[in-house]
Structures are given as C-alpha cells and as structure tokens.
Amino acid sequence: MAAPQALGFFTDTTICIGCKACEVACKNWNQLPATNGGVTKMSGDSYDNTERLDGIHWRHVKFIEQFDGPYNGRWLMMSDVCKHCVQAACLEVCPTGAIIRTEYDTVVIQSDVCNGCRACIAACPFGVIEVNPAAGTAQKCTLCYDRMQVGLEPACAKACPTDSIQFGPIEELRARAQKRRAQLQAQGETRAQLYGDDPNGPLGGLNSFYLLVDEPEVYGLPRNPQLPSKHLATSGTLSAASAVVLGLLALVGLRKRRMDEQAPAGPGPAAN
Amino acid sequence: MSDTFFSAAPDWTWFIIPYFFVGGLAGGAYFLAAALEWFGRPEDRPVIRTGYYVAAAGAIASGLLLTIDLGRPLRFWHMLFQSENFPGLMFKAWSPISFGAWAILLFGLLATVSALGALAEEDRLHSAPLRAVGGVMRGRGLAKLVAAGGGLLGFFVAGYTGVLLTVTNRPIWADSPWLGALFLASGASTGAAALILLAPGRGATEQSLRWLTSFDNKALVVELLLLVAFVASLWSIRGVWLSFWGFLLLVGVVGFGILAPLRMHGTPARAAKLVLLGGFLLRVATIMASEGIEHYRVAGGM
Numbered sequence: 001m002a003a004p005q006a007l008g009f010f011t012d013t014t015i016c017i018g019c020k021a022c023e024v025a026c027k028n029w030n031q032l033p034a035t036n037g038g039v040t041k042m043s044g045d046s047y048d049n050t051e052r053l054d055g056i057h058w059r060h061v062k063f064i065e066q067f068d069g070p071y072n073g074r075w076l077m078m079s080d081v082c083k084h085c086v087q088a089a090c091l092e093v094c095p096t097g098a099i100i101r102t103e104y105d106t107v108v109i110q111s112d113v114c115n116g117c118r119a120c121i122a123a124c125p126f127g128v129i130e131v132n133p134a135a136g137t138a139q140k141c142t143l144c145y146d147r148m149q150v151g152l153e154p155a156c157a158k159a160c161p162t163d164s165i166q167f168g169p170i171e172e173l174r175a176r177a178q179k180r181r182a183q184l185q186a187q188g189e190t191r192a193q194l195y196g197d198d199p200n201g202p203l204g205g206l207n208s209f210y211l212l213v214d215e216p217e218v219y220g221l222p223r224n225p226q227l228p229s230k231h232l233a234t235s236g237t238l239s240a241a242s243a244v245v246l247g248l249l250a251l252v253g254l255r256k257r258r259m260d261e262q263a264p265a266g267p268g269p270a271a272n
Numbered sequence: 273m274s275d276t277f278f279s280a281a282p283d284w285t286w287f288i289i290p291y292f293f294v295g296g297l298a299g300g301a302y303f304l305a306a307a308l309e310w311f312g313r314p315e316d317r318p319v320i321r322t323g324y325y326v327a328a329a330g331a332i333a334s335g336l337l338l339t340i341d342l343g344r345p346l347r348f349w350h351m352l353f354q355s356e357n358f359p360g361l362m363f364k365a366w367s368p369i370s371f372g373a374w375a376i377l378l379f380g381l382l383a384t385v386s387a388l389g390a391l392a393e394e395d396r397l398h399s400a401p402l403r404a405v406g407g408v409m410r411g412r413g414l415a416k417l418v419a420a421g422g423g424l425l426g427f428f429v430a431g432y433t434g435v436l437l438t439v440t441n442r443p444i445w446a447d448s449p450w451l452g453a454l455f456l457a458s459g460a461s462t463g464a465a466a467l468i469l470l471a472p473g474r475g476a477t478e479q480s481l482r483w484l485t486s487f488d489n490k491a492l493v494v495e496l497l498l499l500v501a502f503v504a505s506l507w508s509i510r511g512v513w514l515s516f517w518g519f520l521l522l523v524g525v526v527g528f529g530i531l532a533p534l535r536m537h538g539t540p541a542r543a544a545k546l547v548l549l550g551g552f553l554l555r556v557a558t559i560m561a562s563e564g565i566e567h568y569r570v571a572g573g574m
Contacts, residue, residue, distance in 0.1 A: 054280075089441060095370035096350040097362055115350045116343015118282040119369045122440035127280035136343035222275035228439045229366050231449055235438040239431040239452035242498065246460045247427070249490045250307045257483055 006105035007148065008084055008207030009157065009165055010173035012180060013219070014192075016077035016164040018061055023050060023079075025159035026059040029144065033134060053080055055132030058141040059156050064218060078210065078219050079156070079165055082107065082128045082141035083196060086204030089228050090120035090129060090140075098137075105170070105207055106143040114138055125203075125225035143208075170207055177211055189213055195221060203227065274509050279441040281563045287341035291334050292433045292555045293462070295376070296455055297548075298330025299430035300463020302383055304487070306423030308480075309416055319480045321390035322471040326463070327426065328387035331380035334429075338376070352377065368436035372429070379429050382422035389415055430459025437559070444512055444562040450502040451558065457495040462551035464488035465544035485540045488533075488547060496530050499554075517561035524553035 027034065033056050035041070043049050048063040060080050067073030084106045091099040091107055098113035099120060109120070109129070114137035121129045121138060132139040144154035152158070157167035166173060174197050184192035191213045196206030202225045216223050305323025308316040339348045347355070351373040354360040364370040388402055389409025397403045409415055434455035437445035445451060467476075468484050503521075506512065513521065529550010533543035 052280075093364075093367045093369060093439065095362070095364060095367055095373060096347075097354055098350070113347075113350060113355050114344070115347035117341075117351070117369060118284065118343070119367070119440075121280050122282040122284070122437075122442050122445075123279075125275065125279055125441040127278055130280060131283075131343050138343075217273065220278055222278040224275055225278075226275065226441065228441055228446065231438045231446060232366060232368070232435070234449040235435045235452045238449055239435055239456050242453035242456045242494070243427045243431060245494060246457060246491060247303070247307070249494070250304065250487055251311060253483055253487050253490070254307065254311045257479065261479075 006170040006207060007168065008106065008143070008170045008173060008209070009081065009154075009167055010177050010197075010209060010211070011079055011081075012164050012166070012177070012211045013076065013078040014164075014184065014189075014211060014213055015162045016061065016079055017162055018047075018063055018075065018077040019161060020050075020061045021159045021161060022059045022156035022165055023057065023061060025155040026141070027056075029147070029155035030058060030142075032056045032058065032132075053082075053128050053140070054130035055135075055139045058082070058139070062220060064220075066214075066218075076214060076219065077164075078212075079160070080220075081156070081208055082143070083126055083203075083209075084141075084143055084207035085225075086199065086207065087227055088203070089123040089125055089225075093119045093123040093228055095119060102145060104143070104145075104148055106145065106148075108142045108145050109138055109140060111135055111137045111139060123228045125222050127220075173209075177209065180211060184211075184213070195219075274443060274447055276441050276443045276446045277565065279443075281442070281566065282440075283563070284341070284559060285563060287337045289552075289555045289559055291337040291341070292455065292559070293552045294330045294337070295334040295433060296430040296459030296551065296555075297462040297466055298327045298334065298383070299379065299426035299428070300459035300461070301330070301466055302327035302379070302386075302426035302463070303423045303430075303460065304463055304467060304484070305386070306419035306426070309419040312480075315477045316480045317393070318474040318476040319467055319471045319484065321393060322467055322474050322476070323463075324383060324386040324390045326466050326470065327383035327422070328380070331376065331383045331429075334376055335380060338373075368432050368439050372432045372436060375425055375428050375432060379422060379425040382418050382425060385409055386415070386418055386422060389418075427456060427459070430463075431456030437562075442562050443509065443565045444506060444558065447509055448502050448505040450498055450505055454495065454498040454502050454554070457491055457498050458551045458554050461488055461491035461495055461547050464491060465547035465551075468540050468544040469548075481540065485543075488544070492530050492534055492547065496526070499526065499530075512561055512565070515561060515564065517557045517564070520553055521557040521561075525550050525557060529553060 043051050046063055050057050050060055053060045062078045062080055064076035088107045096113055096115055098110045100108055102108055116136050129138050129140045153167040157165045177194050181192050181194055193212055195212050195216050196209035199205040301323045305320045308320045339345050354362050388406040391397045392406025392410050397406045431452045434451035438451050440446050464484050464487050528546055533546045536543040
C-alpha cells in the first residue's frame with residue numbers, strides 16, 4: 001500500500017454561517033462533554049457562548065462582530081481548529097513524547113502518554129491546546145485520526161452544511177483555495193487572502209489553513225507564528241554569561257578575602 | 273501587537289511559582305557551597321554544610337511541587353523514560369522542560385549525596401548504609417568532584433526555569449531573552465540570603481558571613497541590571513505592566529527586594545529576609561503578568 005499523503009483542512013470563512021454544527025459533530029464523535037463540569041456559562045458579550053478552543057472544545061466557531069453604528073457592519077464567522085502545523089511548536093517542546101506526527105502529516109496528542117505538564121499549551125502560537133479536566137491531560141483536535149484510518153472524513157467536515165470546512169489532500173486543497181481567492185478578488189473582495197497555505201511560510205505551512213477577508217489579527221491569528229525554540233540559543237547564552245559573571249564575582253570575593261587576611265603583618269589566625 | 277498575544281496561558285501558577293523560587297534558591301545555595309568547597313577555608317565548613325542541606329531540601333521540594341502540578345502526577349516518570357518503550361530514555365535537548373527534568377533529578381541526587389557527607393561530618397547519621405555513603409563523601413577529593421558537578425547543575429536549575437518560560441509563545445516570557453539570566457541571578461542572591469539566615473545556626477564564622485553578604489550585594493546589583501534589561505526589552509509591549517503585577521515588580525521586587533537590602537549595611541539578616549521576599553515576588557510578578565493575558569479575549573477584541 002502506498003504511503004498516505006498529507007491530509008488536512010481548508011476552511012473558507014466566507015461561507016461559514018456560524019451554525020456550530022462542526023462544534024457539535026466534533027463533541028459528539030470525540031465524546032467531549034457539552035459543558036465544563038456541568039457549568040453552563042454564557043459569554044455575556046457575544047452570541048458565541050463557547051468562546052474558545054480548549055480541552056473540551058476541539059472546534060470553535062468564532063463570531064467576529066465588526067459594526068460601525070447599528071446599520072453598518074458585518075459578521076465574520078470562522079470555524080477554528082488545530083492548525084496541524086508542519087513544524088509544530090507543541091510537538092517540539094513536549095517532554096513526554098506524547099505528541100506525535102502521524103502518517104497523514106497531522107499532529108496528535110496521545111492521551112495515555114501525556115502527563116499534563118502543559119508545556120504544549122504555552123508553546124502553541126495559536127492558543128489551541130488546553131487541559132481536558134476529565135482526563136487531566138492536554139487535548140486538541142486529532143483531525144479525527146480514528147476516522148481517517150478507516151477512510152472517513154473528520155466529523156466536523158462531514159457535518160458542515162456549507163462546505164466551509166473542506167477535508168482532503170493538502171495539495172488539492174491548496175489549488176482549490178487559490179482558485180477561490182482569485183474568484184473573490186475578481187468579484188471585488190480585494191481583502192481575500194489565504195492564511196497558512198504557503199509551505200515556505202511560517203511553521204512550514206499549516207495543514208489546516210484558511211481563506212480570510214480581513215487581516216489575520218482580526219480573526220485572532222498571529223501574523224508570523226514562530227517555533228518556541230527560536231529563542232533558545234539567545235536565552236541560553238545570556239543565562240550562561242550571567243552564570244559566568246556571578247561565578248567570577250564569588251571567586252574574586254574569595255580571593256580578595258584571602259589577600260586581605262594575608263596583607264597585615266603580625267600574629268593572626270593561620271591561613272590554610 | 274506581539275504575535276505572542278494569541279497563545280493560551282498554561283496555568284503555571286501556585287505550584288510552579290514556589291518551585292521556580294525554591295529551585296533557584298537551592299541551585300544558588302549549592303553553587304556557593306561548591307565555591308567554598310573548592311576555594312574556601314576550614315572555617316567555611318558550616319556554610320558549606322548549610323548550603324548542601326538547603327540544596328537537598330530544595331531539590332526534593334522542587335520535585336514534589338513539579339509532580340503535584342502535573343495533571344496526571346503518577347505519570348511524572350514519562351518525562352524521564354519512554355512510557356511505551358521502557359526503559360528507553362526520554363530526553364529532548366532542545367526542550368528546556370525535558371532537559372530540566374533530568375537536571376532536577378541529577379541535581380537532587382548530587383545535593384542529597386553532599387548533604388549526607390555534611391551529616392556524616394556532623395556525626396548525625398545513625399543508619400549504617402547512610403553512614404557508609406556519608407563516610408565516602410567525607411573524602412575531600414570526591415566531595416570536590418561532586419560539588420563541581422552539583423554547582424554547575426545548581427546554576428543550571430536556577431536559570432533554566434527562565435529559559436523554559438522564554439521557549440514558549442506566551443506574552444512577556446517569549447518577548448524577552450533575559451528571563452533565564454534574571455532568574456539565575458535571583459537564584460544566586462536568594463541562595464546567598466538563605467545561607468546568611470541559616471548558616472549562623474550551624475556555627476558559621478563572621479568571615480564566612482561577611483563573604484556571603486558581600487556576594488549577595490553584588491548578585492543583587494547584577495539582578496537589578498538584568499531586570500532593567502528585561503523590562504527594556506519589553507518596551508514594545510510596555511502596556512502589560514499597567515497592572516497589579518507591574519506595581520508588584522516595581523515596589524515589591526525592585527524596592528523591597530533589591531534596593532532596600534542594598535542600603536541595609538548593618539543588618540544582614542533583615543536584608544536577607546527582604547532578598548528572599550523579593551526573589552519570590554519576582555517569580556510571582558513575571559509569571560502572573562503573562563498568565564493574566566487571555567488570548568481569546570485579546571483575539572476577539574473583547
């Protein structure tokens with residue numbers, strides 16, 4: 001059997017209607033609790049009451065409300081999910097080896113290996129991962145690894161009524177996304193842009209990428225996401241330099257003490 | 273806006289903050305004890321022994337705090353061994369949390385062995401196996417060798433916690449490369465402060481204490497310079513300090529933890545207590561300032 005090709009999501013935010021069917025399908029298939037410990041919480045400032053991606057929300061539809069007065073505005077809807085980065089920050093820092101890259105080029109956390117140290121949460125530039133309180137381990141979208149193994153598409157893509165979430169081989173999705181961007185731009189939506197489709201871009205490209213009609217920050221996406229290790233050499237070098245300075249200060253102090261004691265002639269406690 | 277503002281807080285709070293403080297203090301104390309083991313004099317032995325005790329107790333407390341903080345504490349060993357391929361070792365040199373788990377383990381082992389040697393020196397070991405280990409450690413050659421390894425690991429443990437924070441994508445932590453150096457200097461100053469407070473009870477001489485106080489003052493100056501560099505490096509996101517944590521950093525850490533002890537020449541014990549307070553508040557302020565930034569609210573413009 002030929003090696004499986006890289007699979008992923010292309011999310012066309014322009015046709016998302018904010019129905020949250022993807023959130024429900026994800027919770028249903030992955031048996032995630034509807035609420036956190038039985039607590040039903042309203043956001044109070046948005047029609048979006050699930051608010052964020054976390055350990056029990058592996059899909060989240062963002063409602064971005066851009067209103068300038070009561071009659072002039074628009075809603076931007078975006079079904080957000082793990083980006084399955086080609087160079088994954090979470091995988092890089094995970095100290096237990098719980099986070100793996102699968103044969104489909106997706107990124108999966110093995111819940112039976114994770115010990116809940118939460119390094120991956122701080123490392124992810126997109127704020128995707130959180131602890132599932134029922135498991136005590138970090139959890140996120142698996143891109144329905146179990147469904148993929150039997151040839152099914154992920155539950156969210158299957159449930160999406162407008163095909164805003166499209167699943168398939170990354171190369172095919174990229175071609176489709178570029179065609180759609182060109183179509184929108186030809187129709188006058190000049191802000192249409194792809195986010196995460198470039199294999200030479202940040203993190204080697206994202207295996208879950210997006211079509212946006214505003215700047216990435218508006219959707220809560222970092223413009224230039226980075227691997228956490230980019231800071232390692234500088235920070236480590238400065239720490240080592242600080243250790244050298246402090247070590248020298250300690251030794252110079254000891255030498256000075258010895259010299260001070262030897263300086264005055266006359267009886268005194270014998271130096272060793 | 274920095275790209276770090278779109279990440280999520282890891283909830284490293286009330287077990288990790290004490291760990292960062294105690295680990296730094298233990299590492300600093302061991303380093304000073306090791307320096308005296310190599311280049312000190314016989315009358316420094318009480319300080320050396322105190323340093324080993326503080327380091328051993330601190331390393332054990334650090335391990336416990338780290339384990340309790342895990343979502344699944346019984347799986348703490350997954351950081352050291354491959355859980356699906358035991359006894360294959362689990363080690364990632366580029367992941368500070370992986371490197372740090374091993375460093376804490378090895379530092380704890382060396383600090384415990386050194387502490388056993390110190391207990392043997394004070395003739396306080398009653399169990400035969402422990403007396404045997406302690407007796408071996410009384411040999412100065414071996415004690416110096418262990419002290420060299422433990423001293424380096426001690427400084428590593430004091431500094432890697434800051435590097436660990438920098439090797440993330442969180443606001444403040446990943447926006448400055450200075451946290452590792454700053455925590456290391458704080459580990460040195462708090463380690464010295466702990467010895468200034470505890471060593472007199474073990475018979476430390478005036479000369480040893482004078483050297484410790486002198487070193488602590490120098491470490492505080494280094495810490496202050498590094499703190500200035502740290503805050504200056506965050507200029508582009510300076511608004512993050514307009515919070516209680518910024519106030520705490522300025523008043524608690526700089527005012528009470530660094531400047532006040534530097535001006536207290538005649539009362540080293542009181543100054544040392546303030547240094548310990550400042551070292552703890554440094555961890556509280558730098559960690560909580562970032563933990564309080566909620567990505568989804570930043571992103572959603574809420």
